[in-house]
Amino acid sequence: AxxxxxxxxxxxxxxxxxxxxxxxxxxxxxRLGWLRVAEAMRAGVSDLAAWSAEVAEQVDDVVLLGMGGSSLAPEVMAAVIPQAEGSPQLTVLDTTDPSAIRRVESGLDLDRSLFIVASKSGGTLETATLAEYFWSRYSAAAAAPGRHFVAITDPGTSLASLAQDRAYARVFLNPPDIGGRYSALSFFGLVPAALAGIDLEPLxxxxxxxxxxxxxxxxxxxxxxxxxxxxxxxxxxxxxxxxxxxxxxxxxxxxxxxxxxxxxxxxxxxxxxxxxxxxxxxxxxxxxxxxxxxxxxxxxxxxxxxxxxxxxxxxxxxxxxxxxxxxxxxxxxxxxxxxxxxxxxxxxxDINPFDQPSVAESKDNTDRVLGQITASGAPFDIPAGPRANGVLAAGSQAPDLTAALTGWLSSVHAGDYISIQAYLDRTSAHDAGLRSIQALLRDALHRAVTLGYGPRFLHSTGQLHKGGPDTGVFLQITADHQVDVEVPGRGYSFGTLIDAQAIGDLESLAARERRRLRLHLTDSSTDLETVASALRTALNQISPA
The missing domain is CATH 3.40.50.10490 (Glucose-6-phosphate isomerase like protein; domain 1)
Known part of the structure; x- marks a missing residue:
């Protein structure tokens, strides 16, 4: 009933x-506009398709700068639905990792690229800094750099004003009664999908x-x-x-x-x-x-x-x-x-499924940490701890890495889940290493194991980690930066920003006394295998609780 x-x-x-x-x-x-947004969007499909076809004649690559609900749906559509022949390649850049930024940029011909700046609030930190970086790549040399940019945002946001001031090629104002994660069938999902050559009518x-x-x-x-x-x-x-x-x-x-x-x-x-x-x-x-x-x-x-x-x-x-x-x-x-x-x-x-009350906490912590680093001019100090090869158990009082992992694993109990939080470039090599660790932990402990890349997961599972039940056991993985990229006009680099995001979220977990361990890697290309090996040794020393 x-x-x-x-x-x-x-x-x-x-x-x-x-x-x-x-x-x-x-x-x-x-927040209920998503219920019937498909009907509203259907009326404008012909216009969107015609505009996208014009863009495709001038553009080889479309780069979507957005986080969470502003990026995940179009990424899925481009991966699952066939695209028209000759359509631009859609790349989603939803990270502040400097290696990822360099990797994406190196594959672009900027003269034939279009950047979509997508943010419901208009002020998403990751999106704003990425937009400033790529704007700076044009503004010194290109005439009318705004023609390489499109904005998707709510009416009245700072992004809407910026896009107008900089003469972006087009600004899409999304219905404001739709939350980001419910926006798949709104402009946030459909504009990138159309530019990628996806037929929106049957969708x-x-x-x-x-x-x-x-x-x-x-x-x-x-x-x-x-x-x-x-x-x-x-x-x-x-x-x-x-x-x-x-x-x-x-x-x-x-x-x-x-x-x-x-x-x-x-x-x-x-x-x-x-x-x-x-x-x-x-x-x-x-x-x-x-x-x-x-x-x-x-x-x-x-x-x-x-x-x-x-x-x-x-x-x-x-x-x-x-x-x-x-x-x-x-x-x-x-x-x-x-x-x-x-x-x-x-x-x-009996909860409100349309808000995210705990997300702002990590953002506030990040802002505070960034303020401290820019005021002092000093680099981040990584807490001391036991080390094996290039892997440091930051802040652990254990005598060695295996003991640090054994203590962390021993805190996992029935009904818990393990969350791997990797502040690394989302490459196939990193993903293979992390997925093997995910499977290793699941099979040994018989517990659910999730994997998220930071800062992307902060706009996804981050709310659950802090606002949900105290059943999460967290493994944060950070790494030295082999390259770095300055954020224009901010006084810090993307490497500093992603480090501050990791520290800020770890502080949020600590404030809630969540079970956690941070591992810092010297070289992420090789040190994940050291982590996996140490975990195997540690798992042999415990039994599932």
Missing amino acids: QANDVARRLWPADLSLWPQNTLLQNQIAH LDRAIAAGQNSAANPSVNTNPPITVGVALGALAGVGRDKLTLVPSASLRPVGAWVEQLVAESAGKEGQGVVPVDGEPLGGPGVYGNDRVFVELALAGDPDDGRAARLDALAGAGHPVITLPLDDPHDLGAHFLTWELATAVAGSLL
Whole structure:
């Protein structure tokens, strides 16, 4: 009965679905534009397609500068949906890591590049500093540098004013009643997708049809998005709060978008649904009883043994949900399905799924640390600790690296999850090393293990880490910078900025007495193997709690 009631009340935007607090409900009333944004965007598709075709004649590369909800959806679309032949290459730059910035810049012909500056608030630190850097690469030499820039933001923001002052090629003002992580089907998702050569008509048509079907079916039994949301909320309430994503091969990029939507929406007030993306699918023996598995299955993708493994998990008593997609353009409906499900799960958990109250804390800490470093002019001091080869357990009082890891691992208990937070360039080599550590810890401890790259995860799972339950055990990984890049006009470099972000977030975790360990690498290209080796030794000295 309660589930059917949720289905009936969601589409009319019944604010009483969420916490019975007048202030919160007033805020929520201005955050529900995503429910019908697909219809509004559909009317402008022809204009957007025509403009994108004109841009494609002059541009080889489109670089999206944005964080979290301003970048993840278009990155997913470009990875999953086929693009028109001859379209520009879309690159998402959502980091302050100086190696990543240099790597992206080195692959560009600036005369044939376009930068999308995307920020709902208009003041996102990472986006603003990246925009200033690339603007500086043009402004000294190029005539009319604004023609290389496009802005997506809310009306009235500082970015909207800056874009006008600098004569950006185009400024897209997004509906202000849509939060960043619910903005996939708004200008934030669609403008980069159109520039990348993606056909938006079928994408939006599928989303509109899915919305109409959901709105017309008050019964939860015939309303898949509501079914998923009710299941996630109810299962979290009984301890199955580790939402484990199992995508087919073509849909692997989708997990990062789902992760930021769910974690930032549902991780607050000591509650949370913990999305787990990127774990290899294992047998029943490597999982605790805190899991729910959601398969994302694109028709035509190879099975790779996925069905048999999921059957075994279901047979062992784990809930398994399948969300099928007939073709890549069904991603439009898939986005809306997850947005609806997340809003419904928030209702069952009695939280506001449209705010992110803990995100600002790490930002404030970063600003304070940056202020200290620019005032003193001195470099950051890395706390002393035990070292093995190039790996330092910063701030640990343990006698050696293995002992530091053993102490940290011993703090992991039943119902916990491990969060690996890597302030590194998101390269294939780093990802392979970190994913192997993720699998190693999952298989040895039988606990959920998440992996996020900083500062990107601060706009995704960061809210969950601080506002959710005290079940996270955190491993922060930082590294020396082999190269660095100055931020124009700020008095610090991108290397200093990413270090300050890591320190600021670690301080937020420390203030909440979260279980944590920081490892600092001298050379990230080789030291991850030292970390993995030390973890294997440490794991042999403990037993899962």
